[in-house]
Amino acid sequence: MSTPPGTYLDTASSEPLHPAARAVLDQALERGYADPRRLHGDARSARLLLDNAREATAQALGVRPDEVSFTPSGTHAVHLGVLGLVAGQARQGDRLVASAVEHSAVMHAGQWHAARGGTFETVPVDEVGRVRLDALDAATPTVLCLQSANHEVGTLQPVSDVAATSGAPLFMDACGSAGRLPLPDGWAAAAASAHKWGGPAGVGVLLVRKGVRWRNPFPGDDRVDERTTGMENVPAALAAAAALQAVVADRDEVNARQAALVDRLRAGLARIPDTQVVGDPADRLPHLLTCSFLYVDGEAIVSELDRRGFAVASGSACTASTLEPSHVLAAMGALTHGNLRISLARETPAAEVDRLLEVLPEIVRRIREDAGL
Amino acid sequence: MNADLELDCRGMICPRPVIELARHVEDVPPGGVVAVVADDAAAAYDVPAWCRMRGHEYVGSDHAEDGVARYLVRRTAPPGR
DSSP, X not given: OOOOSOEEOBTTTOOOOOHHHHHHHHHHHHHOOSOTTSSSHHHHHHHHHHHHHHHHHHHHHTSOGGGEEEESOHHHHHHHHHHHHHHHTTTTOOEEEEETTOOHHHHHHHHHHHHTTOEEEEEOBOTTSOBOHHHHHHHOOSEEEOOSBOTTTOBBOOHHHHHHHOOSOEEEEOTTTBXXXXXXXXXXEEEEEGGGTTSOTTOEEEEEOTTOOOOOOSOOOOOSSTTXXXXXXXXXXXXXXXXXXXXXXXXXXXXXXXXXXXXHHHHHHHTSTTEEEESOSSSBOSSEEEEEETTOOHHHHHHHHHHTTEEOBOOSGGGSSXXXXXXXXXXXXXXXXXXXXXXXXXXXXXXXXXXHHHHHHHHHHHHHHHTTO | OOOSEEEEOTTOOTTHHHXXXXXXXXXXXXXXXXXXXXXXTTHHHHHHHHHHHHTOEEEEEEEOTTSOEEEEEEOOSOXXX
């Protein structure tokens, strides 16, 4: 069965390639094939592209070029950022503390640290998913992990406030917000992922502040950049940088438009009976909204929406790769079943948001009816 | 803890255990306790979340004789919720 061209509302998982990235990628593939470490002309050409990518990325994110490293994924950048800070503070302690709603990449890094004899603990969040400052104060971390914004529910975290009062170096997972919002201040290391802002997949960005104690936690390499291993994907890094610049350039306009549509979605969803809209209503990412429908099977609703041409994600266990429900929703005390995460594309028209709000109440009603309610 | 009614939701996946709870909570008198025996991981979060949404009291959890988790709910909301 073929699916008609639909409405893609899963940009928080992966944004379609930005036109600016596509144009640059084509050119860079022609010129960026060589190993940037070599001493011949082809290598110099690749090195130039890599340096350009680094500089453009640094400028767009408001950091120094020598604070930018390209990694094979956002996940790998997270692992390097978290565990590199831990390795850098080994003489101070081994206590890694993270908010309970961090991305699984942070949680996996924490478990990896714990499996090697370190301590890993999470601190609770409130009902909108924001980290509880009183709990953070009590946690006395050696290294602290706090995301810029939650990837599932959109709530922004008070990174700058936490960094200002915490003595521990802070790792910030910025994958949810990088490009869309300026980076908050105060972090020691941070990570971002290009395919979340319209760059190609396979490009992560690790940021390590100048002067921060960071040590490679994994086997090293002899690259241009001592923080990375393996040959950089030079054309993809340049394309990612081009997309980032383009996204930053028009984010004020795009964010305002998306935030208005998210407000419209929120109001519409609130009219569906027994629906929990989760996450902070105001202090949030502009492009995504998450809700849970009581008594509704997450897989059923995602499939029904797919049949009607809507691509959305769900944090419910029955739709996830594991049998566990979303640890983010669980930590917030929200319903974990019947969950939908709707994330808008740059060009999502208001008419498609309205069409979604037209079909959803009937889908939810029918699934509940089929369940005997 | 003794329950006035025990719902066997073993083998059911989410949201089935919560649906069973909603269906049967009014089978016990006001103040009575319903136990939901469920091996689905989501029930640990969704039973308390349901109680908050519906105004019932989530008492806590223990285990059935076979070790499966058992979630206890006291009927405290008015009928018809």
